[in-house]
Amino acid sequence: MAATRTSARPNASKTTGKSKGSNIIEFTAEQELEAYRMMLLIRRFEEKSGQMYGMGLIGGFCHLYIGQEAVVTGVQMSSKDGDAIITGYRDHGHMLACGMDPKGVMAELTGRRGGLSKGKGGSMHMFSKEKHFYGGHGIVGAQVSLGTGLAFANAYRGNDNVSFTYFGDGAANQGQVYESFNMAQLWKLPVIYIIENNRYAMGTAVNRASAQQDFSKRGISFNIPGEQVDGMDVRAVKRAADHAIAWCREGNGPYILEMQTYRYRGHSMSDPAKYRTKEEVQRMRDEHDPIEQVRSRILASNFASEDDLKQIDAGVRAIVAEAAEFATNDPEPDPSELWTDVLV
Amino acid sequence: MPTNILMPALSPTMEQGKLAKWLKKEGDQIKSGDVIAEIETDKATMEVEAVDEGVLAKILIPDGTENVAVNTPIAVIAADGEDASAAAAAPAPAPVQPKDTGGEKPASVARAEAAAPAPAAEVPASPEIPEGTQMVATTVREALRDAMAEEMRRDGDVFVMGEEVAEYQGAYKVTQGLLQEFGSRRVVDTPITEHGFAGLGVGAAFAGLKPIVEFMTFNFSMQAIDQIVNSAAKTLYMSGGQMGCPIVFRGPNGAAARVAAQHSQDFAAWYSHIPGLKVVSPYTAADAKGLLKAAIRDPNPVVFLENEILYGQSFDVPVVDDFIVPIGKARVHRTGKDVTLISYSIGMTYAIKAAAELEKEGIDAEVIDLRTLRPMDTDTIIRSIMKTGRCVTIDEGYRQCGMGAEIAARIMEGAFDYLDAPVMRVTGKDVPMPYAANLEKLALPSVAEVVEAAKATLYR
Numbered sequence: 001m002a003a004t005r006t007s008a009r010p011n012a013s014k015t016t017g018k019s020k021g022s023n024i025i026e027f028t029a030e031q032e033l034e035a036y037r038m039m040l041l042i043r044r045f046e047e048k049s050g051q052m053y054g055m056g057l058i059g060g061f062c063h064l065y066i067g068q069e070a071v072v073t074g075v076q077m078s079s080k081d082g083d084a085i086i087t088g089y090r091d092h093g094h095m096l097a098c099g100m101d102p103k104g105v106m107a108e109l110t111g112r113r114g115g116l117s118k119g120k121g122g123s124m125h126m127f128s129k130e131k132h133f134y135g136g137h138g139i140v141g142a143q144v145s146l147g148t149g150l151a152f153a154n155a156y157r158g159n160d161n162v163s164f165t166y167f168g169d170g171a172a173n174q175g176q177v178y179e180s181f182n183m184a185q186l187w188k189l190p191v192i193y194i195i196e197n198n199r200y201a202m203g204t205a206v207n208r209a210s211a212q213q214d215f216s217k218r219g220i221s222f223n224i225p226g227e228q229v230d231g232m233d234v235r236a237v238k239r240a241a242d243h244a245i246a247w248c249r250e251g252n253g254p255y256i257l258e259m260q261t262y263r264y265r266g267h268s269m270s271d272p273a274k275y276r277t278k279e280e281v282q283r284m285r286d287e288h289d290p291i292e293q294v295r296s297r298i299l300a301s302n303f304a305s306e307d308d309l310k311q312i313d314a315g316v317r318a319i320v321a322e323a324a325e326f327a328t329n330d331p332e333p334d335p336s337e338l339w340t341d342v343l344v
Numbered sequence: 345m346p347t348n349i350l351m352p353a354l355s356p357t358m359e360q361g362k363l364a365k366w367l368k369k370e371g372d373q374i375k376s377g378d379v380i381a382e383i384e385t386d387k388a389t390m391e392v393e394a395v396d397e398g399v400l401a402k403i404l405i406p407d408g409t410e411n412v413a414v415n416t417p418i419a420v421i422a423a424d425g426e427d428a429s430a431a432a433a434a435p436a437p438a439p440v441q442p443k444d445t446g447g448e449k450p451a452s453v454a455r456a457e458a459a460a461p462a463p464a465a466e467v468p469a470s471p472e473i474p475e476g477t478q479m480v481a482t483t484v485r486e487a488l489r490d491a492m493a494e495e496m497r498r499d500g501d502v503f504v505m506g507e508e509v510a511e512y513q514g515a516y517k518v519t520q521g522l523l524q525e526f527g528s529r530r531v532v533d534t535p536i537t538e539h540g541f542a543g544l545g546v547g548a549a550f551a552g553l554k555p556i557v558e559f560m561t562f563n564f565s566m567q568a569i570d571q572i573v574n575s576a577a578k579t580l581y582m583s584g585g586q587m588g589c590p591i592v593f594r595g596p597n598g599a600a601a602r603v604a605a606q607h608s609q610d611f612a613a614w615y616s617h618i619p620g621l622k623v624v625s626p627y628t629a630a631d632a633k634g635l636l637k638a639a640i641r642d643p644n645p646v647v648f649l650e651n652e653i654l655y656g657q658s659f660d661v662p663v664v665d666d667f668i669v670p671i672g673k674a675r676v677h678r679t680g681k682d683v684t685l686i687s688y689s690i691g692m693t694y695a696i697k698a699a700a701e702l703e704k705e706g707i708d709a710e711v712i713d714l715r716t717l718r719p720m721d722t723d724t725i726i727r728s729i730m731k732t733g734r735c736v737t738i739d740e741g742y743r744q745c746g747m748g749a750e751i752a753a754r755i756m757e758g759a760f761d762y763l764d765a766p767v768m769r770v771t772g773k774d775v776p777m778p779y780a781a782n783l784e785k786l787a788l789p790s791v792a793e794v795v796e797a798a799k800a801t802l803y804r
Contacts, residue, residue: 138574149548179541342620
């Protein structure tokens with residue numbers, strides 16, 4: 001199932017810029033259904049978050065992952081226990097895909113004591129040592145150095161865990177990204193840089209901000225191989241992740257995956273999205289939706305019936321409803337919590 | 345006319361060195377660019393190249409001479425055809441004691457003298473040191489190195505990274521010998537990439553390692569300050585206590601000598617401002633060792649501010665297994681009853697000298713070495729003010745929002761009724777550090793300013 005080593009041995013000059021969608025692997029029924037269920041959970045969870053934000057239950061910044069679900073889902077399907085995950089502020093999907101409790105995530109969004117950070121972190125700042133999820137970081141690009149450090153720790157310990165370090169097309173223009181690339185390749189650190197290119201850094205289209213818009217080539221100066229991936233097709237994501245993970249675990253150093261994806265919603269909840277047309281968004285939804293792709297394949301292959309999918313949908317909705325209810329009724333943190341957790 | 349070859353200064357703060365070896369002998373022909381001798385400082389061994397041409401007429405300072413002051417004539421070169429015996433009659437070399445170099449001293453020398461260590465006997469034993477403990481004279485540089493080496497032996501998760509920490513043995517030789525003992529896995533040379541390696545260190549700490557991140561100087565930490573403040577200091581809180589960051593950021597802080605504005609800044613107040621950090625800035629070698637060991641074991645991010653001028657100074661360090669100085673405790677360096685002088689790091693050198701000056705005038709000053717700036721040992725400060733009723737703070741940082749301002753505010757909050765005079769601040773001047781020797785001296789605190797401020801609190 002994984003990409004064969006001989007044909008797809010990464011090589012900066014050969015593989016970089018490889019056209020997306022090549023070498024698609026077919027999923028088994030179990031894999032299709034697993035991907036469907038996880039992407040649907042993220043989608044429904046995010047829709048509910050948007051709704052609760054509108055009701056005033058969630059404050060501050062809230063960045064939804066709707067449209068990008070295939071990226072983290074496909075990568076997580078390739079990962080093993082012990083691999084580290086770190087991302088920026090658009091992090092709800094990553095947490096759910098890591099298996100973090102939706103109730104805890106939602107209660108953190110509402111700033112309640114049962115939140116994963118006891119209500120002290122909020123949307124952009126959640127962590128789980130148990131699931132090896134290292135945040136949730138609000139400073140654009142900071143997670144790239146941090147994720148490289150997670151890989152350093154794995155290399156130091158001599159285990160075969162890798163670090164999935166996610167960032168966006170916007171963060172890809174931060175200087176510390178390239179400082180990290182340099183060290184990662186210099187020391188052959190097992191880190192996979194996953195650039196979620198959703199085409200807009202807040203309101204700035206990629207072509208207005210990036211001199212090199214093929215992000216898979218951003219590692220060329222450091223001899224880091226890279227690959228462009230159809231980030232709307234979970235199978236393409238998983239295939240690319242399998243390949244990059246094998247590269248890393250074999251001790252070859254870092255790998256870059258540019259996931260070409262799209263966010264349906266604004267940058268944050270307060271974004272009127274005037275920088276793109278409604279038609280563009282609708283076209284992506286109609287033609288490339290990651291969940292619809294899986295759904296039609298499942299039905300076409302008779303992996304499940306409409307009724308089976310409805311059941312999955314109902315199960316997901318129940319989880320999200322339970323999370324929302326918990327996050328609405330859970331009390332705010334005790335005032336004494338103001339002073340805890342500043343120092344160990 | 346024969347030309348004197350002078351003992352060169354190899355770094356901004358060097359005042360003396362060892363003439364390790366002559367590579368030319370008397371009578372040898374010398375061309376410009378020839379390596380003629382090797383000089384050792386506590387930091388490095390350097391080659392001396394000839395600038396002038398001629399015959400090495402006379403060697404004035406023989407191989408192996410220690411403590412040769414900068415600018416001492418070490419040899420005489422005679423021009424071609426010149427009588428070597430005439431050269432031999434060149435003026436006698438200046439004595440090798442740095443204080444006797446005579447004439448106008450370069451600011452670096454004057455500064456280093458101001459920072460001369462108090463004789464070990466004058467440093468009162470810390471409460472951490474049991475009476476009767478054997479002491480050994482150790483430089484601050486060696487003490488810091490010993491602290492790191494001991495902690496690295498004790499805990500395999502401790503490693504050190506930074507620019508030139510390994511092969512070069514440390515830009516200021518603080519990591520000397522660590523590569524040889526611990527290897528390149530645990531003593532990691534980084535590219536010049538402060539933002540990146542600070543973040544990498546924080547990530548490694550999230551994953552449970554215990555990095556010691558060396559900044560060649562803290563001036564360069566400004567490139568990395570986002571990772572120190574936003575990632576290292578805040579993540580424990582933002583994670584509801586789940587994700588700690590056991591990391592030490594260390595390196596020389598504050599003004600060195602003659603390196604001008606971008607390389608001369610005290611970051612004590614900057615980092616002290618941040619909840620989630622501990623900030624340590626020792627003066628003596630014993631405190632440097634004991635506090636660095638405590639910092640490495642601390643589960644929180646610790647900013648450890650050293651001082652380049654103090655690196656070469658010797659203090660007594662106790663010979664005990666595992667000497668730890670707790671973070672957060674000030675040390676009363678000298679007891680007194682009339683006025684309290686409060687400082688830390690190199691500021692202590694002004695405070696100690698001022699106390700000696702004041703004693704001559706019948707004023708009995710108490711001197712407190714804060715050692716830790718965050719959390720600040722307010723109790724020790726307040727206890728002293730309740731006794732003396734008067735206070736002068738001394739630090740090299742800028743005046744506005746500086747350490748002195750913070751100390752003064754705490755005294756006002758905690759001991760207002762005990763104050764007999766306003767708290768006085770002696771600080772660095774509110775200007776970027778100038779390069780010119782005379783201006784640099786003016787920009788820094790001086791003993792005279794401390795004496796004057798102390799007398800002002802006594803209305804004298």
